[in-house]
Amino acid sequence: xxxxxxxxxxxxxxxxxxxxxxxxxxxxxxxxxxxxxxxxxxxxxxxxxxxxxxxxxxxxxxxxxxxxxxxxxxxxxxxxxxxxxxxxxxxxxxxxxxxxxxxxxxxxxxxxxxxxxxxxxxxxxxxxxxxxxxxxxxx
Ligand SMILES: [Zn+2]
Ligand SMILES: [Zn+2]
Ligand SMILES: [Zn+2]
Numbered sequence: 163x164x165x166x167x168x169x170x171x172x173x174x175x176x177x178x179x180x181x182x183x184x185x186x187x188x189x190x191x192x193x194x195x196x197x198x199x200x201x202x203x204x205x206x207x208x209x210x211x212x213x214x215x216x217x218x219x220x221x222x223x224x225x226x227x228x229x230x231x232x233x234x235x236x237x238x239x240x241x242x243x244x245x246x247x248x249x250x251x252x253x254x255x256x257x258x259x260x261x262x263x264x265x266x267x268x269x270x271x272x273x274x275x276x277x278x279x280x281x282x283x284x285x286x287x288x289x290x291x292x293x294x295x296x297x298x299x300x301x
Contacts, residue, residue, distance in 0.1 A: 166178050168184050168185035168188055169183060169184065170182075170184040170185070170188040171184075171185060171187070171188050173185060177193060177200060179191065179200065186200050187203075190202065190203055191203060192204075192207070192208070194208070194209050194210035194212075194213055195208040195209055196209050196210070196213040197209075197210060197212070197213055199212075219240075222240075222243045222247070225239075225243045225246065226239045226240060226243055227239075229242050229243065249266045249267075251267075251268050251269035251271075251274050252267050252268055252277075252295065252299065253268050253269075253271075253273065253274040253277045253299065254269060254271060254273070254274055256269045256271070257269075267281070267295075268281075277298050277299060278298070280297065280298040281294050281295060281297075281298035283298075284297045284298055
């Protein structure tokens with residue numbers, strides 16, 4: 163593959179952004195690990211939004227089909243599956259952004275993180291998941 167040198171950082175690259183004339187990372191972009199298309203850097207994400215959307219549709223295809231066979235439109239079925247997949251904080255009941263601390267058991271609120279810390283502490287002491295949760299939530 164032919165490579166060019168990014169005029170900003172001087173590194174060889176397969177991709178030069180036509181707007182900035184720079185490589186992906188100098189342009190504030192990442193290259194999708196799946197399709198190779200550039201996308202705006204977004205924390206630790208390695209795939210572009212199109213691929214992430216397709217992943218999600220593929221993963222949830224059965225559930226979506228189930229809802230649609232019950233008469234829901236595609237949009238409603240997708241929304242319903244999203245609700246089904248939402249994890250709620252065990253401490254306060256708010257929806258948890260998956261990928262947050264606490265393996266998505268708790269939300270990022272300070273009080274809930276404290277419960278999570280107690281939970282991991284109990285787990286380190288050798289308690290089962292259930293007992294550690296009970297202990298952590300009891301205080
Ligand atoms: Zn560069
Ligand atoms: Zn992609
Ligand atoms: Zn919470």
